[in-house]
Amino acid sequence: MTMKLYCFGESGNAYKAALAMELAGLEWEPVYVDFFNGETRTEAFREISIQGEAPVLVDGDMTLSQSGVIQQYITDKTGKFAGAPEDKYEVLRWVLWDNHKMSSQVGMTRFLMNFLPEDKRPAPVIQFMQGRLQAAWTTLNAHLEGREWMVGTGITNADLSCCSYLFYPEPFGFDRADWPHIDTWLTRISEQPGWKHPYDLMPGNPSDRA
Amino acid sequence: MTMKLYCFGESGNAYKAALAMELAGLEWEPVYVDFFNGETRTEAFREISIQGEAPVLVDGDMTLSQSGVIQQYITDKTGKFAGAPEDKYEVLRWVLWDNHKMSSQVGMTRFLMNFLPEDKRPAPVIQFMQGRLQAAWTTLNAHLEGREWMVGTGITNADLSCCSYLFYPEPFGFDRADWPHIDTWLTRISEQPGWKHPYDLMPGNPSDRA
Numbered sequence: 334m335t336m337k338l339y340c341f342g343e344s345g346n347a348y349k350a351a352l353a354m355e356l357a358g359l360e361w362e363p364v365y366v367d368f369f370n371g372e373t374r375t376e377a378f379r380e381i382s383i384q385g386e387a388p389v390l391v392d393g394d395m396t397l398s399q400s401g402v403i404q405q406y407i408t409d410k411t412g413k414f415a416g417a418p419e420d421k422y423e424v425l426r427w428v429l430w431d432n433h434k435m436s437s438q439v440g441m442t443r444f445l446m447n448f449l450p451e452d453k454r455p456a457p458v459i460q461f462m463q464g465r466l467q468a469a470w471t472t473l474n475a476h477l478e479g480r481e482w483m484v485g486t487g488i489t490n491a492d493l494s495c496c497s498y499l500f501y502p503e504p505f506g507f508d509r510a511d512w513p514h515i516d517t518w519l520t521r522i523s524e525q526p527g528w529k530h531p532y533d534l535m536p537g538n539p540s541d542r543a
Numbered sequence: 544m545t546m547k548l549y550c551f552g553e554s555g556n557a558y559k560a561a562l563a564m565e566l567a568g569l570e571w572e573p574v575y576v577d578f579f580n581g582e583t584r585t586e587a588f589r590e591i592s593i594q595g596e597a598p599v600l601v602d603g604d605m606t607l608s609q610s611g612v613i614q615q616y617i618t619d620k621t622g623k624f625a626g627a628p629e630d631k632y633e634v635l636r637w638v639l640w641d642n643h644k645m646s647s648q649v650g651m652t653r654f655l656m657n658f659l660p661e662d663k664r665p666a667p668v669i670q671f672m673q674g675r676l677q678a679a680w681t682t683l684n685a686h687l688e689g690r691e692w693m694v695g696t697g698i699t700n701a702d703l704s705c706c707s708y709l710f711y712p713e714p715f716g717f718d719r720a721d722w723p724h725i726d727t728w729l730t731r732i733s734e735q736p737g738w739k740h741p742y743d744l745m746p747g748n749p750s751d752r753a
Contacts (some may be wrong), residue, residue: 426609502744
C-alpha cells in the first residue's frame with residue numbers, strides 16, 4: 334500500500350517529510366489537509382492525529398507525526414539521509430536545533446506575516462521574532478561556510494530539516510542574497526535529482542485562497 | 544574521566560541533560576556557565592561550543608550539545624529512558640514536540656518575564672506567547688490523562704524533555720493547579736529515586752543575582 338502523507342503545501346514541516354520521501358525515491362501520495370479552513374481541528378482529522386498535527390504519515394499500520402519522526406522512519410526504511418555512523422549525534426543535533434531554534438520560529442513568523450488578515454498581524458511580535466531569526470540564520474550561514482552539506486559529505490536529515498522553510502517565497506524576513514553560504518547550499522539541494530519546490534510537491538498554496 | 548556538563552541552574556534545557564544523568568546514576572559533574580554575564584559569547588566558551596550553546600556535555604573525546612542529543616547519548620550509554628523498542632518513534636515524537644512546541648517557547652517567555660530588566664520586558668510578545676503556551680499545556684495535560692508516563696509504562700526521554708521547565712518556580716504563565724494531569728505526573732517524576740530540583744542539581748540560580 335502506498336504511503337500517504339497528510340500535508341499541505343504551505344507547511345515547511347510537511348515539506349521536510351515530503352522532500353525526504355521524494356529524494357529517497359519512495360512511492361507516496363499526498364493527502365491534502367485543509368489547514369486554513371480548520372481541518373486539523375475536526376473530529377475526522379483527530380482520528381488520524383489526536384493532537385491535530387500535520388504532517389502525518391500513514392504507512393500500513395504505522396501512523397507517525399512530527400516531521401523529525403517521519404524523517405527518522407524514512408531513514409530506517411531506506412538507509413538514506415543518516416550520514417556516517419560517527420555523525421549520528423551531529424545529524425540529530427541539527428534536526429533538534431532546527432526544530433528548537435529555527436523552524437518553530439520561522440513557521441510562526443511566516444504565518445503571522447502572510448496568512449493572517451492584515452489587520453490582525455501583531456507588529457511587535459513579528460519585530461521581536463525577526464531578531465531571533467537573524468540569530469538563527471547567522472548560525473546557519475556561519476556553519477555552512479566551507480561546507481557542502483550540514484554534516485559530513487552528503488545530504489542528511491540535517492539538511493532536509495534546516496532547508497525546508499527557506500525555499501518559500503512569502504516574506505518572513507529571509508533574503509537569500511543576505512546569506513551567501515545558505516544561498517549556495519539551497520541551490521545545491523535544489524539540484525539534487527528529484528528535488529521539487531514545496532508548492533510543486535504538495536497540494537495547496539496561497540494562490541488557492543487569493 | 545568524569546563526564547562534565549557545562550550548564551547553569553536556570554536552564555531548563557540543561558536540566559533535561561542533568562536530570563537524565565542523575566536518574567541514570569552516572570558519575571558527572573557540573574561546570575558552571577555564567578550565561579547571564581555573557582560567558583556563552585566568549586572566545587573561551589566558543590572553543591567548547593562554536594555556536595555558544597548550553598548545555599554542553601564533554602565525555603572524553605566526545606563533545607555534545609542540544610539537550611535531546613545528550614539525552615540520546617545517555618540512553619545509548621546506559622540503555623535507560625528509551626522505552627520499549629516499539630515505542631521508539633513515540634518517544635522521539637514527544638522529544639521533538641517539546642523542543643518544537645513547548646520548551647523553545649517556555650524558555651523564551653520565562654526569560655522575558657523574569658531575567659530581563661523590568662523596563663525591557665516586551666508585554667505584547669509575552670502576551671502572545673502565553674496563548675501559544677496555553678495550547679501546549681492543553682495538549683500535554685490531555686495526553687497525560689489516564690497515563691502514568693508520557694509513553695509506555697516507565698519514565699523515558701519524553702518525560703525528561705517535557706517536564707524540565709515545568710519544575711521552575713519563576714512565573715511564566717504555568718500554574719500546576721490549572722493542569723491536574725500534568726501536576727500528578729510532575730509529582731510522580733519528583734518521586735523517582737535520585738530526583739533533584741534544577742536549583743539543587745546545577746549551580747546558579749536567580750538569588751545569586753538578587
